[in-house]
Amino acid sequence: MNPIQLAHSPDADDIFMYYAIKFGWVDTKEYQFENIGLDIETLNKEALKGTYDVTAISFGMYPLIKEEYALLRTAVSFGEGYGPKLIRRKDKKLKRNFKVALSGKYTTNAMLFRIYYPEARPVYMNFLEIEEAVVNGVVDAGVLIHESILDFDESLEVEKEIWDIWAELAGEGLPFPLGGMAIRRSLPLNRAIEIENILIEGVKVANARKEELCTKLEKDALVRISDKMLKQYLDMYASDASIELSPLQIKALDRLYEIGYRHGLWEAPIKTEDYLIPKEYSELRSR
16 A cells, blocks of 8 residues: 555545545545644645645645645635635724734735735734634734634624635636645656545545535534534535536636736746646556
């Protein structure tokens, strides 16, 4: 067996997309996947160091690791009219240089937030601590991500949807790129293709057996939310649209990287398709 480190966040969408493989519902051929669960900003930082074979990342930081990692086509999360939320206390009016809690320097939402609010003063903390920090006045506002966008303290309200920032910057009604997967380039190309296909099948099986998988995840206490909220969250971020990148999603990623380039976040614009695994390699080898 070939061991493969598969690093993902402990959030419901990531757990859902990878645990069909963990539960043995997918043929993993000669590969043995080792699941590693870490929060997304930790994964982003580890990707900068090239730590894991396959890792979840925020799409907004991919240009920083493009030489070491290729993008995978599967296990992708996009917003469709929704996404992270900038929240504040209802009795709080924000100044131009307000102090804001973000879930990490390298997250996609932080990238767009800093572009839109250049005078704000970010502090970075674990996303699970952001809501409480806003409620207690430690910060003036915070950007909620993951499951926390569905239910937060009644003393808080939404100041700005990050989706609205994305729509204003990107235009054309494109879906909002949030997170995906990357694979280390040092792996042999034929193995990288096989691993991608296994992961695609894993997300496909998870969606085909969604009710069964959700029941098992809740029973085994592998997710932080349950029942209707779990299903609502998975419909948002781990649906059939997560199985494999579509042309529209690729266009949205290209726009995200164009926005980053225009605002000086990296030296050159990149085209997503140039950084995907070249599947045609398998066809050429079989001729």
